[in-house]
Amino acid sequence: MSEPYDPKHFEAKWAERWEADQLYRTGPADERPKAYILDFFPYPSGDGLSVGHCRNYVPTDVLSRYYRMRGYNVLHPMGWDAFGLPAENAAIERKTNPAKLIAQFSANYKRQFCLIGISFDWTREINSSTPEYYRWTQWIFLRLYESWYDPRANAAQPIAALEKELAERGSAGIAGVPPMTAQQWQTLGARERKDYLSHFRLAYRAASTVNWDPVEKTVLANEEVIDGRGWRSGALVEKKTLMQWFFRITAYADRLLADLQDLDWPENIKLMQVNWIGRxxxxxxxxxxxxxxxxxxxxxxxxxxxxxxxxxxxxxxxxxxxxxxxxxxxxxxxxxxxxxxxxxxxxxxxxxxxxxxxxxxxxxxxxxxxxxxxxxxxxxxxxxxxxxxxxxxxxxxxxxxxxxxxxxxxxxxxxxxxxxxxxxxxxxxxxxxxxxxxxxxxxxxxxxxxxxxxxxxxxxxxxxxxxxxYKLRDWGISRQRYWGTPIPIIHSAQGEEPAELPVTLPDVKYYEPTDTGESPLAAIPEFVNTEKGKRETDTMGTFACSAWYYLRFADPHNQNAAFDPQQVAYWLPVDMYVGGAEHAVMHLLYARFWTKVLHDLGYVPFIEPFKRLRNQGMILAPDGKEKMSKSKGNVITPDETVAEWGADALRAYEMFISDFEMATPWNTHGLAGTYRWLRRVWEVVLSPAPRPAADDRTAQADRDLTRWTHKTLRKVSQDIEGFRFNTVISTLMEFTNALHDAQRQPVSDRAFNEATDVLLLMVAPVAPFMAEEIWARQSRPYSIHQQLWPQFDLALAADETITLVLQVNGKVRGRIAMPAGLTEEQARDVAMKNEAVQRHLDGKPPRKLIYVPGKLVNVVV
RNA sequence: GCGAAAGUGGCGGAAUUGGCAGACGCGCUGGACUUAGGAUCCAGUCCCGCAAGGGGUAGGGGUUCAACUCCCCUCUUUCGCACCA
CATH class of the missing domain: 3.90.740.10 (Valyl/Leucyl/Isoleucyl-tRNA synthetase, editing domain)
Known part of the structure; x- marks a missing residue:
């Protein structure tokens, strides 16, 4: 008898070891097939992760571990959507610097991720609020600024090409634009030319009435206004006219609509995008x-x-x-x-x-x-x-x-x-x-x-x-706030021009929003005044940061470019993208838009960033229909859950709780079930009960157990790939129960050990800590997470006998065990000879007999 | 108002997509055992009925040999959009 299952004993030990060994570090592109499995870019809030947040991180981790074991080169990274109002407001409230807060909050997130065994490659961690990152956000802004949408090519083109065309032929060849002859163009000054070109640029400035949130003191995007109120403050939104920066996403409306077709995304999300575009x-x-x-x-x-x-x-x-x-x-x-x-x-x-x-x-x-x-x-x-x-x-x-x-x-x-x-x-x-x-x-x-x-x-x-x-409007990005990517533009007498990159945020003491609607940056002369002119003082909304971060993960520390095209060509598009449905429209539409622009300009070889998308269902508070929220005091954290049950039981329960896409209440009692299951795995693998000696039933018992093994392997593999995590767990539970029962059968050591080996490998992605611990106790070479996923054998999984269901007029009247290969003849014969069937026929002649091969006979009278 | 999804035991949920409804887990009921361990093990658990049997997947209709699954109507819940010309 070995020690009882006690996750407290070994989980922290393995977490440290994996981190020290960089077990989940992903190398650069190589000849293996790749799998890029990505969670939505989170803002690390001061409250940390709840068990609700883990609903998507655990399944994507299981998927990543599964594909690693299948021999794929897996990219599974994490980073921080660190700019924006929540961080800034929290910093103002605590009278500290938002960068410091983000460092603190993200370290806590990272600690929690490691606590629950998520296999992120932390060498690729990125933070959108660092100059190393946002200088490339600015770089992409300038690519949009320097481009226009040529309706003839149906693609973005360099604005220089347009200037050349205007100088030679005027605007005559381009449909639907303000008229301009070559002669007129020649006579225009630099500033007038720039004004004209702003009708074309993919990043442009225009006066517009904006949604003004009087509490947040900032402009809100249309999408941030819900029922006429600010999405965060809840204040009634007012109208204000300001010069604002926009991205010309409307130029891509048709392509954004058309390309939805080939995406493996939830239909409702695609439909929401279709409606949002509103053609x-x-x-x-x-x-x-x-x-x-x-x-x-x-x-x-x-x-x-x-x-x-x-x-x-x-x-x-x-x-x-x-x-x-x-x-x-x-x-x-x-x-x-x-x-x-x-x-x-x-x-x-x-x-x-x-x-x-x-x-x-x-x-x-x-x-x-x-x-x-x-x-x-x-x-x-x-x-x-x-x-x-x-x-x-x-x-x-x-x-x-x-x-x-x-x-x-x-x-x-x-x-x-x-x-x-x-x-x-x-x-x-x-x-x-x-x-x-x-x-x-x-x-x-x-x-x-x-x-x-x-x-x-x-x-x-x-x-x-x-x-x-189209209903779709251009994407307004200007925010009159400190904590965002500075818009890299300088306003001079000749009009606007690109700033040298990076334009870094000044390190200042005060960055509270102003009452005038101007950015706090406008009050900092050292920032505003340059030799060439005055800096733009608006910053970009955070949807800009998240519109390209998935590209940066492919090459996260590149000092000379946003990314190496070869790394991006290898890793992208994202094979599985998982997050909440609340980003169905904005983030996903903007990311698709930027991908298409970068494609047109020759930086990436694909037109869609996310091949497959899945939305996790929300986890509600245990009492039923309420969401978990700090204000309601009903948040359950992974920390308390791990302390009580261990990380593996938490992971298994996150998967088991319900269909991945369905909302469901958390139930702490349910954890006891997955905990008990893990303990049963622990015991049946490490200290199985002595079985009866082999006898003449052994061959059959071995075949039965081997069939279970291979059937389970097939179903678990299919269900992981198909995102059916709840049935992954129930299938593994059934198999564990079968092994438990097999302890009373005269099963041979060979068959039993094969079964427990396969079980352990299948459990590894779900319960990485326990699997590693058992693996080590069996004196096998570290690490189980670098082993190959076992192959299933269809022949061994095939049934020997089936249960033939006998019906009369569609009602079940009997069940009979039959050899799997039975003919229709045999099935009919058995059905008609069956005593229960005869009783229900009551002497009437069968009118019709329906045979579903290997399953059922229905006698109709 | 329009659009989408969902509605299955006391609870979370399964059901190979038209072929045994309720897998698996929680809870509950008996029993065994006890090195008191979040014990474990064995048996049971949709409803009515002693049984044979009957009923049953929000409600009502329909298609079919056969419907949780497909079609029509109604109700409820959740989400999205909301004077979009």
């Missing part, structure tokens, strides 16, 4: 007014004849120009009111539509009618052109507005399967299909073909153009 096809049509054309976008050009008024967004640039003198006061008051309203007020459900008449009229190009132009806040400046044609008969929003303000409604689509619509009696709009009417020569055209026909006609008559519109 819709339609037409752009110009309605002429005395002060210029009003461009509108519509997905239903077949309803153009039903436009009875127009609506502009209050932010539309032509509103005041268009408004007649007698209406100015009213319109201006309305605009001011709209500006004051938060988005949450503006979009509140069931709100009465408001608006005012501008006094102006616009000409509908399809029928030359003059229709009134209104201003209303239900039209959003951020989508389409900020102006719409209102077709009240066929759009619910327009219908409500028309009814509210007594505007005319004209039916131009008659549904086929309903009574004819009457404008006077309609209670809601008809947005569905039907035949066109009151539409001149198009009358009678059904919706199935009308949209395409009208669009074609608009194009051929020059009244409009085909247009694809």
């Amino acid at each position: 819709s096809e339609g037409a752009e049509v110009v309605f002429e007014t005395p002060v210029g054309g009003l461009h509108i976008f519509t997905t239903r050009p077949d309803t153009l004849w039903g436009a009875t008024f127009m609506v502009l967004s209050p932010e539309h640039s032509l509103v005041l120009k268009l408004t007649t003198p007698d209406r100015q006061a009213e319109v201006q008051a309305y605009i001011a009111e709209a500006r004051k309203k938060s988005d949450i007020d503006r979009t509140a459900e069931g709100r009465e539509k408001t608006g005012v008449f501008t006094g102006a009229y616009a000409r509908n190009p399809v029928n030359d009618e003059q229709i009134p132009v209104w201003v209303a806040d239900y039209v959003l400046m951020g989508y389409g052109t900020g102006a719409i044609m209102a077709v009240p008969a066929h759009d619910q929003r327009d219908f409500e507005f028309a009814r509210g303000f007594n505007l005319p409604i004209r039916v131009v689509i008659q549904p086929e399967s309903k009574p004819a619509l009457q404008a006077e009696t309609m209670t809601e709009a008809w947005p569905g299909e039907g035949a066109m009417t009151h539409s001149g020569t198009f009358d009678g055209t059904p919706t199935s073909i009308s949209v395409a026909q009208v669009t074609e006609w608009l194009e051929s008559t020059g009244k409009g153009k085909r247009r694809v519109n």
